[in-house]
Amino acid sequence: MSGKIIFFEERNFQGQSYECVSDCSEISSYLSRCSSCRVESGIFMVYDQPNFTGQQYLLTKGEYPEYQNTIGFKDCIQSCRMVPVHKGLFKMRIYEGTNFEGQTHELTNDCDSFKDHYQMSDTQSCNVMEGHWLMFEQPKYEGRMFYLRPGEYRNLRQMSGDDLSFNSIRRIKEA
Structure with missing residues (x-):
């Protein structure tokens, strides 16, 4: 199963948006900032710095209209990595x-x-x-x-x- 996350410049899913279906090392290449997001499918690790660095948070299917308060980021999401679904032993x-x-x-x-x-x-x-x-x-x-x-x-x-x-x-x- 593949994943899909949509990033929005403004809170509450407003402003320009960017759809992502794989890893993205620098969301600022597509949006001036990211203030809300919606995970339509899959699991994503989001980071508060570019290139998968900084503080991390796991997002599952759902809406995140004002994620800064929910996940504790001081700033915008800067990069994301899709987490593959693992079936089998851990x-x-x-x-x-x-x-x-x-x-x-x-x-x-x-x-x-x-x-x-x-x-x-x-x-x-x-x-x-x-x-x-x-x-x-x-x-x-x-x-x-x-x-x-x-x-x-x-x-x-x-x-x-x-x-x-x-x-x-x-x-x-x-x-």
Whole structure:
């Protein structure tokens, strides 16, 4: 299933619009600003900076007439990435230290608190083997989030751009 998101310059779906059906590294190439959006199908990760950087937020099918208040962005959406729907098993390993060092645990399901379930004081690297995941700054899937695709992440704090600590994780499944 493919995705489709429509960005609007003004709040409440007003002004110029831009339809996006894949990744877009710089929405400002199409609109002067983006102040509301509508996800017609699929799942999208949106970013407050160009080139898939900065603060991130996951959007599922629905309307976002004034998303700044809803998702906590101070500014406009600047880039977006379509999240492929993963069918099948989810599998990843989390590590307490950078470069896959220290205590490790294998995950196949959501975890609302690394500290409570695994007695891990920190999670600084991971290896995503199957599926797409959303890691959160706070327990119980709260706070800032970070999108993880299959691959190796040797230093999560460095990659997040602002020295985030991660405390919970959820699988990204079809909405």
